[in-house]
Amino acid sequence: MSASILTVDDSASLRQAIKIALTGEGYAVSEAPDGQAGVSAADAGDFQLIITDLNMPVMDGLTMIRTLRGKPKHAGVPIIFLTTESDADIKAQAKAAGATGWLTKPFNPDQLITVVKKVLAK
Template identity: 50%
Template sequence: MGKTIMTADDSASVRQMVSFTLKQSGYEVIEAVDGKDALQKLGGQKVDMLITDLNMPNLDGIGLIKGARAIPACKFIPIVMLTTESQDCKKQEGKAAGATGWIVKPFKPEQLLSVVKKVLG
């Protein structure tokens, strides 16, 4: 049984790319369109990892991370932010909220996979 990764991004093309890259490597993928959608889905099933965009409507990445960390099953899962923001203050904010890592867009599929493999062990 492969590991399940949730990807939350309001861009369909980014979700498709992340999803395609992960599925090719044998991961199960759950897609969410924004933080609110992701939190609802996280409440109903166990995921091994969360990859989230920072800037999203309804609930942004920081809000999603805080919300996910409040769910017992998600307290210790790796959460990686995938974003165009590369500013240190944003990284600090993400870390403070509970993010494990950071990938700056545009990203290469192999870059994403190496981070996923690293944090999932």
């Protein structure tokens, strides 16, 4: 069975690009438009990986990660930040919140797939 991945981003076109890249590799991809919807989807589903944006309405990515990491169900689920931000302070905050990795937008689909395979192999 392929891994189930949740992608959380307020940009529908970016969620679609991620979905196309990952479903082409055989992954099952679900989507959420913001952090709050991402938490709800993660709570309702069984995901092996979560990919999230940082800057979103309703709930940002850092808050979403902190919320998920506070729940035993999500404690070990890898979370990758996919964002336009590259500031070292924000990266440090993301790591402290529990992010597993970081990719900068715009992303290269091959690079995304490489990171996903690496994270899921652990």
